[in-house]
Amino acid sequence: MPDDAAKTPPRPAVTDAALRGLVGYGMKRAFMVIGADLARTLEPHGLRMLTFTALTLVAGNPGLSQSQLAEAMQVERPNLVVIVDQLEAAGLITRDRVPTDRRAYALRVTAEGARRLAEASAAVASHEAALLAGLTAQERATLMALLNRIETTDPGRR
């Protein structure tokens, strides 16, 4: 019999066996790792996860309104105001009044915004590659597909 027992008595190692089977638990831990890394990656570019997401969506959907952006980001409108404020204050997007509906703003990236987004996107892409280095391309695709299916299967949808 092995003699490696009773070697480090003070810390009997905490077991989380009862939680390991829960997807919510694994998802939270994985997301916290990814989220923290993503924040570190975006910080030198003056962006956070939410502003990066908003900037990307505005770039890909020029002229969209704040309501549309909030819906796409699954963020409440009041919270989006702050995000758009910051991007506008940083000179990365513009808020143009829509002639046909003077209540709404048409959001567009500035030249500087496009430049910043390109830099940040490259950093994010290379960082994701490092994070997912342990997975094959096949596994990454599987992961994404499973995540998307969870999102769209949501039983608590309102």
Next chain:
Amino acid sequence: MPDDAAKTPPRPAVTDAALRGLVGYGMKRAFMVIGADLARTLEPHGLRMLTFTALTLVAGNPGLSQSQLAEAMQVERPNLVVIVDQLEAAGLITRDRVPTDRRAYALRVTAEGARRLAEASAAVASHEAALLAGLTAQERATLMALLNRIETTDPGRR
């Protein structure tokens, strides 16, 4: 050519193609769905995700200290104090002074805590089953394995 264009002109559908390839994006959206569902599931049992996790770990590791629990949960000690306070105030766990180290507390679930945990665990399990209804058992195992590998591959580990 099809005639389904120009049918709903006001909303050209926001595209997030540039983000769909990022694991961080899919992970966040999936986690928000799961997190919200989990919160709804736990609420009638008087628990939140953090208190449920703490209660589960205390039950599975009787006598562990707050420091050990904080480390296992990847929560800073000051934040754990509030969580333990709430569980203790609800009569679900006890804080016993450790005779050999009077600085530390030994955490243990009460009878009521064990009962509450059993109820909540059953609710969580059945809710996870509903959430993952679209995935096969094989796919769930794959998902969990991939999440764990992401967590342990963390390139930004300190």
Next chain:
DNA sequence: TATTGTTATACTCTATAACTATA
């Protein structure tokens, strides 16, 4: 009346510094 954007507000989660009491 309904919608767009906004303000104000509150609650949860997370993070850091600094304290106390023990060790």
Next chain:
DNA sequence: TATAGTTATAGAGTATAACAATA
């Protein structure tokens, strides 16, 4: 001096109610 628990505090992220301007 180092560690366990604590207090105070600050910052994100999220959510709801209510308002002004416009439709």
